[in-house]
Amino acid sequence: MATSVQNRLHPSLANAVSRCRRAFLLVGIFSGLINVLALTGAIYMLQLYDRVIPSHSTPTLIALTIIMVVLYAGYGLLDYARTRMMTGIGMRIERTLRDDIHAAVLLLPLRSRTAGDGLLPVRDLDQIRSFLSGPGPTALFDLPWLPFYLALVFMLHPWLGAVGTAGAVVLLALTMLTEIRSRKLASDAVKSGTERQATAAGQHRNAETIRALGMTGRVNLLWARLSEAHLADQARASEMVALYGTISKVIRFVLQSAVLGLGAWLVIQGQATGGIMIAASIMISRALAPVEIAIANWRGFVSARQSAARLSAVLHSLPQAADVTTLPKPTAKLAVSDLWVAAPGEAKPILQGVAFELAAGDGLGIIGVSASGKSTLTRALVGAWTPMRGTVRIDDATLDQWPPDELGAHVGYLAQEVELLEGTVAQNIARFDPEAPDEWIVGAARPAGVHEMILHLPEGYETRVSDRGTGLSAGQRQCIALARALFGDPFLVVLDEPNSNLDADGDAALSRAIQSVRQRRGIVVVVAHRPSALAGLDKVLVLAGGRVQAFGNKDEVLRQATKPPPAAAAASGSRLTVITDN
Numbered sequence: 001m002a003t004s005v006q007n008r009l010h011p012s013l014a015n016a017v018s019r020c021r022r023a024f025l026l027v028g029i030f031s032g033l034i035n036v037l038a039l040t041g042a043i044y045m046l047q048l049y050d051r052v053i054p055s056h057s058t059p060t061l062i063a064l065t066i067i068m069v070v071l072y073a074g075y076g077l078l079d080y081a082r083t084r085m086m087t088g089i090g091m092r093i094e095r096t097l098r099d100d101i102h103a104a105v106l107l108l109p110l111r112s113r114t115a116g117d118g119l120l121p122v123r124d125l126d127q128i129r130s131f132l133s134g135p136g137p138t139a140l141f142d143l144p145w146l147p148f149y150l151a152l153v154f155m156l157h158p159w160l161g162a163v164g165t166a167g168a169v170v171l172l173a174l175t176m177l178t179e180i181r182s183r184k185l186a187s188d189a190v191k192s193g194t195e196r197q198a199t200a201a202g203q204h205r206n207a208e209t210i211r212a213l214g215m216t217g218r219v220n221l222l223w224a225r226l227s228e229a230h231l232a233d234q235a236r237a238s239e240m241v242a243l244y245g246t247i248s249k250v251i252r253f254v255l256q257s258a259v260l261g262l263g264a265w266l267v268i269q270g271q272a273t274g275g276i277m278i279a280a281s282i283m284i285s286r287a288l289a290p291v292e293i294a295i296a297n298w299r300g301f302v303s304a305r306q307s308a309a310r311l312s313a314v315l316h317s318l319p320q321a322a323d324v325t326t327l328p329k330p331t332a333k334l335a336v337s338d339l340w341v342a343a344p345g346e347a348k349p350i351l352q353g354v355a356f357e358l359a360a361g362d363g364l365g366i367i368g369v370s371a372s373g374k375s376t377l378t379r380a381l382v383g384a385w386t387p388m389r390g391t392v393r394i395d396d397a398t399l400d401q402w403p404p405d406e407l408g409a410h411v412g413y414l415a416q417e418v419e420l421l422e423g424t425v426a427q428n429i430a431r432f433d434p435e436a437p438d439e440w441i442v443g444a445a446r447p448a449g450v451h452e453m454i455l456h457l458p459e460g461y462e463t464r465v466s467d468r469g470t471g472l473s474a475g476q477r478q479c480i481a482l483a484r485a486l487f488g489d490p491f492l493v494v495l496d497e498p499n500s501n502l503d504a505d506g507d508a509a510l511s512r513a514i515q516s517v518r519q520r521r522g523i524v525v526v527v528a529h530r531p532s533a534l535a536g537l538d539k540v541l542v543l544a545g546g547r548v549q550a551f552g553n554k555d556e557v558l559r560q561a562t563k564p565p566p567a568a569a570a571a572s573g574s575r576l577t578v579i580t581d582n
C-alpha cells in the first residue's frame with residue numbers, strides 16, 4: 001500500500017510543486033548559465049598557457065583578466081540568485097500546503113491511530129522546505145551538465161574524455177549506492193526519532209507524577225535507550241555519507257591528477273598543449289564536483305522524498321472538502337439511531353446500537369460505570385468521532401451535513417479531560433473568535449459561575465493560560481471550559497463529567513447553567529458519575545457495556561434501577577451502585 005501511495009502524489013502536493021514550475025524553470029536556466037560560466041577558469045588558463053605566455057603579451061593578459069573577473073562576478077550573482085530562488089520555492093510550497101497539513105494534524109487523531117506526537121506531517125513539511133533551501137537541490141540541477149563537460153574534455157582530446165567518463169561512471173554508481181542505502185536509513189531514523197519525541201513529550205506532561213512516584217531514574221533509562229537507538233540510526237547514516245563522500249572526493253582528486261598526468265604524456269607525444277592539459281584537469285574537477293555535493297546531501301534528498309510520500313498519504317486520507325450547504329440554526333431535536341462507534345483506527349465497537357431522542361428543552365443525564373462508553377457517546381454526539389454505523393441527527397440533519405466549523409457554533413462541549421489552549425482566558429472562552437463581543441464572553445462566564453473567579457485572576461480576562469492551564473486549579477480550568485461550552489448559546493450542550501473537580505458552589509452553578517440552557521430551549525447532555533449531578537435534568541440514559549440499559553424520564557428510570565434486580569440480571573447489579581452511591 002505504501003508504494004502505491006508513494007507513486008501517487010496527492011493533487012495538492014503536485015499542485016504546490018507545479019505552482020512553482022516557472023521558478024523551477026528559471027532555476028534550470030540559471031543552472032545552465034552558471035555551468036557555462038563555470039568554464040571561465042579553465043578557458044582563462046587555456047588562454048594564458050597557449051596565447052599569453054607564448055606571445056608575451058601583457059595587454060592580452062590584462063584584457064583576459066578583466067573578462068575573467070566579470071564572468072566570475074556574473075557567476076556569483078547567478079549562483080546567489082539561484083539559491084535564493086530555491087529558498088523561495090521551499091517557502092511557497094510550505095505556504096501552499098500548510099493549511100491542509102494543519103487540518104490533517106487535527107483530523108488524523110480523530111480518524112486513525114497516530115504515531116508519536118502526531119506532528120510528523122509538520123516536521124515532514126519542514127524537512128522538504130529545508131532540503132529545498134540547502135545545497136542539495138542545486139547540485140542536482142548541476143548534475144545533468146556532467147555530459148556537457150565530458151563532451152568538452154573529449155573535444156580537447158578523446159583519451160582525456162575517456163578517463164573523465166570512466167571516473168564519472170564510477171561516481172554515479174556510488175551515487176546510486178548511496179540512494180539505495182539511504183532509503184532504509186532515513187526511514188529508520190524518522191521512526192526512532194518519532195518514538196523518542198513522543199516519549200519525551202509524554203514524560204514532560206507527567207513531570208509531577210514522575211517526580212512524586214520516584215520514577216525519574218527509570219524514565220531516564222527509558223529515554224536514554226530510545227535516544228541511543230536514534231543516535232545509532234543517525235550514526236549509521238552519517239557513517240555512510242562519510243564513507244561514500246570520502247570515496248567520491250578521493251576519486252575526484254585522483255582523476256584530476258590522472259588527467260594532468262595523461263595530459264603531460266600527450267604533451268610529450270606532441271598530441272596536446274600544456275593549456276589543454278591544465279584545462280582538461282580543471283574541467284574534470286568541475287564536472288564531478290556536483291556529484292560529490294549530491295552524495296553528501298543525498299540523505300536529505302531521500303528524506304525529503306520520503307516526507308513528500310508521507311504527506312501525500314496523509315493528504316489522501318483527508319476527506320474531500322465537499323460543498324456543504326449552510327443549514328439553519330437548529331431549534332427542535334437531537335435524534336440518535338442505531339449508533340455504533342469505535343475508537344479512531346479501531347475495529348471493535350465501543351457503543352453498540354445506541355438510540356434515543358431528545359427535544360428542545362430536554363436535559364439528559366448519562367450514567368454508567370467506568371468504561372461503559374459514556375465519553376465515547378459524547379464524542380459521537382458532538383461529531384468528534386465518526387460513527388461506524390447509525391446516525392446522530394440535529395434537526396434531521398446528520399452531523400456530517402454541517403460544515404464542521406458551523407456545526408461548532410451550535411455545539412457546546414466540555415471534555416472529560418479539560419484542556420485549554422495557549423492564549424488568554426477571554427480567547428479561550430470565546431473559542432478564539434477575534435470578533436466575539438465582550439458581552440458574549442461575560443455572558444458565558446456568568447452562568448458557568450466563573451465571572452468573579454476570573455476577575456480575581458492577575459490580569460482578569462486577559463490572563464494568559466497555557467494548554468495545560470498553568471496557574472489555574474483543575475476546578476478553575478473546568479469552569480472556564482464550561483463557559484467555553486456555553487459561549488454563544490449553542491443549541492446542543494454536551495458536558496462530560498463537568499463536576500468532577502467542582503465544589504458545592506460549583507455544583508450549584510452547574511445546575512443553574514443546565515437550567516438556563518433548557519430554559520432557552522436548548523438541549524443539554526451531561527455525563528454524571530454522581531447522582532447529585534442529575535439535578536436540573538429530566539431524562540436519564542443508563543449505559544452498560546456500550547449498550548443502552550435504560551432510557552426515559554429521570555424519576556422513572558431511577559425508580560426502576562433502584563428496585564432489586566431480577567435474579568437473571570443480578571450480574572448487572574453494578575448499575576445499582578452507580579445510581580445509589582452518593
Ligand SMILES: Nc1ncnc2c1ncn2[C@@H]1O[C@H](COP(=O)(O)OP(=O)(O)O)[C@@H](O)[C@H]1O
Nearest residue numbers: 343344346350369370371372373374375376377
Ligand atoms: N481512544 C481510545 N482508543 C481505544 N479505546 C478507547 C479509547 N477511548 C476509550 N476507549 C475504550 O472504550 C471504552 C469506553 O470508554 P469511555 O467511553 O471513555 O468510557 P466512560 O467514559 O464511560 O468511562 C473503554 O473500554 C475504553 O478502553
Ligand SMILES: [Mg+2]
Nearest residue numbers: 374375376416
Ligand atoms: Mg468518561
